[in-house]
Amino acid sequence: MLNALDRYSPHALAALRIVTALIFMEHGTQKLFGFPAVSERGMPALLSLSGVGGIMQFVGGILILFGVLTRPVAFLLSGQMAVAYWMFHAPDSLYPVLNGGDTPILYCFVFLLFVFTGPGAWSVDGLTAGRGTQRLA
Template structure:
């Protein structure tokens, strides 16, 4: 039974990584576009964050410069959590301080940074 799951996992791994990368990239791209299409000055902290999220999200979707983009986005989400959500009273409770999306995004981008874009990406095509 265990080898069945290992075989299934190995067979599905490239497709699941592609789907995960596209969904995570799309979600962060939407967050970036939300910031950029408002009245936010582009050179403000939120404007720069929106630019990083938009460009980084598009690169994650394409699987292009994936590790660098994921590393930058993980850092941005960590800074977002520390600056806008965490306080001494709620640091370890992202539900209470509404920082759960930032934490989840940071961990998702760290996962992508460690695994890379996978076989079904522009990074893999360029490497060949």
């Protein structure tokens, strides 16, 4: 009976991709545009570490949202989140519940999942995969 759910896997993966991208983009819009609210640290300079992170979060989030270049973008964003955890959270404590690092850890591994699974259904990558190449199952 549970095997019957397998046919919905691409759609569930796409839902995870879309929701992850929308929430992830908020971190970028907060850093770049002060929306939905300016962080307690204020707006970072565009070419600072946080500013570049905001650009990656916003642009990478848009690409993940639409499923464009999903695997390479997800690889970069997974790395960004690993760096964010070790640079900004782990120095306070190694325990994510104490250092506020739950979110970057989860993003890191969700993006890493997309590196291996691809975007799922409803993606630009999926639409263009059939053009000139053989799609894998």
